[in-house]
Amino acid sequence: MKKELVVLCTVILIVGLFSGVINAKEEITVWVGGHIVAQEDLWEDIISNFEEQEGVRVDYQLIGFDVYFDRLVVAFKAGQGPDVTFADLGGWVPTFAANGWLEPMDNQLANWNGTNEIWENLWPTVEYKGHKYGLPWYTDCRLLLYNKKMFRKAGLDPSKPPKTWDELLNYAQILTDQGNRVYGYGVSGKKTEVSTLGYIMFLFANNGKLLNDDYSQAAFNTSEGIKALKFYTDLYKKYKVSPSNTLAYGEDEYRNMMAQNKVAMAIGGPWSFPLIEKANPDIKDEYAVALHPYNTKPASVFGGWASVISKQSKNKGLAWKFIKYITSYEVWDMWIKRSGGPLPARRDVAEDSPVFKDSKWQVVLQTFPTAGFRPPIPEYPEVSNVIQTMIQNVLLGKQTAKEAIALAEIEVNYILSK
Known part of the structure; x- marks a missing residue:
């Protein structure tokens, strides 16, 4: 009887462990910084929708701008950078790339149908030594x-x-x-x-x-x-x-x-x-x-943020899926309808959305194309x-x-x- 009980417990344990492996979800970590962290409800909905759509888990943090850069540097230096993070278009991308912390995104961008919709004047801010290390997500002009x-x-x-x-x-x-x-x-x-x-x-x-x-x-x-x-x-x-x-x-x-x-x-x-x-x-x-x-x-001076992938990430494929998702026309359309801003890095959303017909946005759209930028150097x-x-x-x-x-x-x- 004891032997049968031991065998039964062993079987239950093995089945439980196997089930845990089967049910384990892929996971990525995401850090978001900048002014957009204030839209907590929006981020919660966007990430929940991605998790449900992909059957994965996203561990995300919304971090205030004043401490964000230092926290990223500490994390990357310790080999513990998030899979996906937002980087300021003011020199952060080439800085991080020069330190070997970012994954080049040339191949992904070459095969993504949204690349040509990104405002052309944003690309120099995410380049380093001829390679693209980020995908601009939103932009602005002061x-x-x-x-x-x-x-x-x-x-x-x-x-x-x-x-x-x-x-x-x-x-x-x-x-x-x-x-x-x-x-x-x-x-x-x-x-x-x-x-x-x-x-x-x-x-x-x-x-x-x-x-x-x-x-x-x-x-x-x-x-x-x-x-x-x-x-x-x-x-x-x-x-x-x-x-x-x-x-x-x-x-x-x-x-x-x-x-x-x-x-x-x-x-x-x-x-x-x-x-x-x-x-x-x-x-x-x-x-x-x-x-x-x-x-x-x-x-004027334009700014904004780009999504980047950590060189240390163990799930770069899922990280790119997440970046594509949050930069999709559909997600940006939903964001603008609910929040009214900021200016998407996608030109097609800005051109299509009735929100941008407002007089305030017309000033933005008239100023942005000729705005200067901060030096894109490490x-x-x-x-x-x-x-x-x-x-x-x-x-x-x-x-x-x-x-x-x-x-x-x-x-x-x-x-x-x-």
């Missing part, structure tokens, strides 16, 4: 985001936003009421990429350049670069039209303050639309965008870090704009010469 209600209250016409730097300063001074902690313009001063983007916006708008044409040397230590930095930082230091906590604030903080009628103007873009309405649904018809004010020529994150320090040193009064730029030029040239 614009002036402003609160129409605050304009009217200050006696300004919301249909006539400022066009020049002089007008920007004039409007910002009219809109500022320090006694009630109301400010005309939000200067990004926190030590993150958004501050670099802020400076680049003003630099390009003054006919300046960050690096030379072959990305081998700094090109911002010029009269155009110095004037751009001085005006950008003077909005906070001299004219006091930006909040007292400017050194801790960036685009996200100003967008939320704008939703509460505390900041009238700031740099924003298409990602801002669903987020500002989420912060305050009543602001839906009370905000707008326009080309950001310039000094010598109109300018050294860019280091360069950006130098620019962030340069900005903060001026905001803190440690250096003049001229002194800070001279030091930053030396540091950037050293980074590029290594």
Whole structure:
């Protein structure tokens, strides 16, 4: 009897183990960063649909932008990077590729029917040494985001936003009421990429350049670069039209303050639309965008995110399936219908969706094709870090704009010469 019982238990154990192997699901890890992490419900639905469709499991994390880059670097260096991750179009893809952390995607993209639908000007941001290492997922261009209600209250016409730097300063001074902690313009001063983007916006708008044409040397230590930095930082230091906590604030903080009628103007873009309405649904018809004010020529900078596959991934096939799925016409169409933004990397979705007929989106679509981009080189994150320090040193009064730029030029040239 005991022998029969042992045999029976053994059979049950073997069947159970075999069943577990049969029922085990393929699994991938996915990290998502950037402004889109705020749409938690959407991500939950998209990933659940993929899991059901493919019979797999997706272990995903939504990670805030300010800590995202550092967490990715630590994970990749430890050999524990996620199978799929989002990489900022501002130099992250070539940086990660240069370190051997990414899988080339040339073959997959050559055989995917959506490749030709991606905006053509996005591809250089995901290339490294002639190979494509990412698939752009969404994009944007930076614009002036402003609160129409605050304009009217200050006696300004919301249909006539400022066009020049002089007008920007004039409007910002009219809109500022320090006694009630109301400010005309939000200067990004926190030590993150958004501050670099802020400076680049003003630099390009003054006919300046960050690096030379072959990305081998700094090109911002010029009269155009110095004037751009001085005006950008003077909005906070001299004219006091930006909040007292400017050194801790960036685009996200100003967008939320704008939703509460505390900041009238700031740099924003298409990602801002669903987020500002989420912060305050009543602001839906009370905000707008326009080309950001310039000094010598109109300018913008595009950004966005790409999906990439880790070189360390043990399930690259499933990782590519996931990337194809989230970049499909159907998923993007659903996302836009539910969220209203941001701008898909797919041109066909942008052209077909009635959402993009809105006046705000028309400004985006008119500006995006000619927007500039950050240098697509592995050294860019280091360069950006130098620019962030340069900005903060001026905001803190440690250096003049001229002194800070001279030091930053030396540091950037050293980074590029290594």
